[in-house]
Amino acid sequence: MKKSLPLLAAAAWLALASCSKSRASTDDAKQFLSETEARLLALNAEGQRADWVHENFITDDTEGLSAKADQRAIDETVKRAKESTSFTELALPDDEARKVKLLKVGLVLATPSDPKESEEVTRLSSSLDGAYGKGKYCPERLKNAPNKCLEVEDITKIMANSRDPKELLDVWTGWHAISPPMRKDFTRFVELSNKGARELGFKDTGALWRSKYDLPPDDFSKELDRLWDQVKPLYVSLHAYVRWKLHERYGDAVPANGPLPAHLLGNIWAQDWTNVYPLVAPKSADPGYDLTQILKGRNTSARDMVHYGENFFKSLGFAPLPATFWERSLFEKPRDRDVVCHASAWDVDFVEDLRVKMCIDPTAEYFTTIHHELGHNFYQRAYMAQPFLFRDSANDGFHEAIGDTIALSVTPEYLVKLGLIRQAPDASKDIGLLLDKALDKIAFLPFGLMIDQWRWKVFSGEIPPDKYNQAWWDLRFKYQGIAPPVARGEADFDPGAKYHVAADIPYMRYFLADILQFQFHRALAKEAGCPAGGDVPLHRCSIYQSKAAGDKLNAMLQMGASKPWQDALYTISGRREMDAGAIRDYFKPLEAWLNQQNQGKPAGW
Numbered sequence: 332m333k334k335s336l337p338l339l340a341a342a343a344w345l346a347l348a349s350c351s352k353s354r355a356s357t358d359d360a361k362q363f364l365s366e367t368e369a370r371l372l373a374l375n376a377e378g379q380r381a382d383w384v385h386e387n388f389i390t391d392d393t394e395g396l397s398a399k400a401d402q403r404a405i406d407e408t409v410k411r412a413k414e415s416t417s418f419t420e421l422a423l424p425d426d427e428a429r430k431v432k433l434l435k436v437g438l439v440l441a442t443p444s445d446p447k448e449s450e451e452v453t454r455l456s457s458s459l460d461g462a463y464g465k466g467k468y469c470p471e472r473l474k475n476a477p478n479k480c481l482e483v484e485d486i487t488k489i490m491a492n493s494r495d496p497k498e499l500l501d502v503w504t505g506w507h508a509i510s511p512p513m514r515k516d517f518t519r520f521v522e523l524s525n526k527g528a529r530e531l532g533f534k535d536t537g538a539l540w541r542s543k544y545d546l547p548p549d550d551f552s553k554e555l556d557r558l559w560d561q562v563k564p565l566y567v568s569l570h571a572y573v574r575w576k577l578h579e580r581y582g583d584a585v586p587a588n589g590p591l592p593a594h595l596l597g598n599i600w601a602q603d604w605t606n607v608y609p610l611v612a613p614k615s616a617d618p619g620y621d622l623t624q625i626l627k628g629r630n631t632s633a634r635d636m637v638h639y640g641e642n643f644f645k646s647l648g649f650a651p652l653p654a655t656f657w658e659r660s661l662f663e664k665p666r667d668r669d670v671v672c673h674a675s676a677w678d679v680d681f682v683e684d685l686r687v688k689m690c691i692d693p694t695a696e697y698f699t700t701i702h703h704e705l706g707h708n709f710y711q712r713a714y715m716a717q718p719f720l721f722r723d724s725a726n727d728g729f730h731e732a733i734g735d736t737i738a739l740s741v742t743p744e745y746l747v748k749l750g751l752i753r754q755a756p757d758a759s760k761d762i763g764l765l766l767d768k769a770l771d772k773i774a775f776l777p778f779g780l781m782i783d784q785w786r787w788k789v790f791s792g793e794i795p796p797d798k799y800n801q802a803w804w805d806l807r808f809k810y811q812g813i814a815p816p817v818a819r820g821e822a823d824f825d826p827g828a829k830y831h832v833a834a835d836i837p838y839m840r841y842f843l844a845d846i847l848q849f850q851f852h853r854a855l856a857k858e859a860g861c862p863a864g865g866d867v868p869l870h871r872c873s874i875y876q877s878k879a880a881g882d883k884l885n886a887m888l889q890m891g892a893s894k895p896w897q898d899a900l901y902t903i904s905g906r907r908e909m910d911a912g913a914i915r916d917y918f919k920p921l922e923a924w925l926n927q928q929n930q931g932k933p934a935g936w
């Protein structure tokens with residue numbers, strides 16, 4: 332996770348600019364943009380600083396101060412976006428035109444110009460967010476327990492660890508009971524949010540969201556379908572394999588044919604299946620080492636863990652992190668105060684004040700996470716020479732994709748080079764390593780795709796309010812091959828049980844990141860001397876110590892958001908189109924193995 336600019340992340344309040352009588356010139360636009368950038372940089376840096384203090388020292392006071400600082404930055408952004416509409420008719424030079432566009436399409440929520448409606452949509456937005464945050468399930472059986480209710484974290488743990496279908500069904504149903512009360516507010520929210528988007532010249536809010544991808548909104552949708560078609564055969568194979576393995580385990584609770592029940596995949600949204608790995612693992616899949624045990628055995632400190640990550644980037648030719656990174660970051664959970672431990676990477680002053688904030692344990696998982704987080708930091712530093720409005724990733728999928736790309740280089744061979752393990756497991760262990768990864772990355776793809784397929788259709792009116800839940804499950808069936816474990820109806824509102832829907836956060840970035848990271852990895856692997864189809868398979872290729880890969884990576888990172896993402900993609904991969912074929916290349920041995928295992932078994936749903 333990264334800390335994003337409030338400018339691009341927060342719901343913002345935008346009203347239509349009143350028609351200006353005076354004619355604006357290109358020089359006016361340049362002047363306006365340079366003032367805007369200076370002002371927004373100052374306000375966003377103040378906001379970041381206040382947020383940092385708040386998340387490292389949680390009290391009512393720090394919460395109030397950070398909310399206020401963020402609001403100042405958002406209000407100014409809205410004001411400036413509104414003013415910038417007077418330049419949209421001008422034929423501006425590329426950079427200025429792009430900045431004006433970024434100011435406008437960075438908004439997630441455009442509020443209508445009517446102040447009453449504007450206030451109403453803002454209130455609905457925070458009350459939906461709040462309803463999710465307060466959501467809990469209080470089962471009868473805990474009536475007399477000290478903790479009577481289960482929050483989403485408790486539910487996540489039960490979904491991950493329980494193998495009792497009755498308990499899993501109970502918890503699944505319980506969590507999905509938090510959202511029916513959101514339905515009325517959500518319906519009204521959609522109406523008002525669309526009204527604001529239309530005033531800005533977009534067909535609806537979905538079109539506003541799609542317009543930030545440097546493609547006509549409808550072409551972008553087609554592009555996503557194309558990517559999904561590329562990767563779907565692998566998903567269908569994984570789905571078929573998991574289905575018959577879970578059928579062996581759970582009997583008829585998992586049908587031998589047809590969709591998978593949503594409550595038995597180890598995750599409340601069935602978006603990540605890693606937790607069922609032990610139920611589906613191939614025989615003799617143990618790689619022969621346990622990185623967590625090794626790190627613990629060596630008394631690896633949190634700081635040592637971060638050094639491993641930094642050394643990775645130094646080996647690619649990147650400059651060391653600044654001294655302030657080591658002085659100001661948070662690496663360990665403090666004993667004396669509340670902090671937000673969820674891992675994040677920051678660039679507090681948008682220049683060189685890089686930091687991470689995470690509570691590191693010496694485990695294999697954190698070992699990967701620190702490589703991921705530093706990917707954000709090195710991206711942030713690479714684009715710091717850009718003008719303020721370009722200090723972001725090429726599109727919102729790129730930032731997460733970079734962190735994940737780096738994490739793909741944490742291979743057994745890399746661990747050997749670090750001296751953490753003596754010898755990498757032979758190719759016979761590949762299937763276990765790849766299957767574990769596929770349950771995360773491949774299982775997620777159709778989920779990452781369907782969330783906004785649903786929302787875009789809701790915003791466009793293609794899905795009317797009286798079909799919200801039906802359409803949700805139709806899409807989950809179509810893309811994921813997943814069905815609800817009990818009958819659902821329009822009295823339910825299952826989309827609201829997913830945070831990003833309730834909190835109005837666009838989701839397609841996660842699908843894009845999942846695709847892009849493999850494309851980046853394949854391109855960098857080629858630079859590092861392990862091309863796809865060569866002697867070293869992609870999943871065993873680490874770009875560690877490859878200056879050539881580092882140069883290629885840096886060439887893209889330093890562009891920031893200054894050019895359309897297609898240009899950035901071309902810089903790193905030599906192609907202007909996204910290509911999900913890289914996923915198929917990466918998982919090639921697994922796909923062959925799955926197809927062999929699935930022989931004579933049904934596939935599809």
Ligand SMILES: [Zn+2]
Nearest residue numbers: 332333731734
């Ligand atoms: Zn991240």
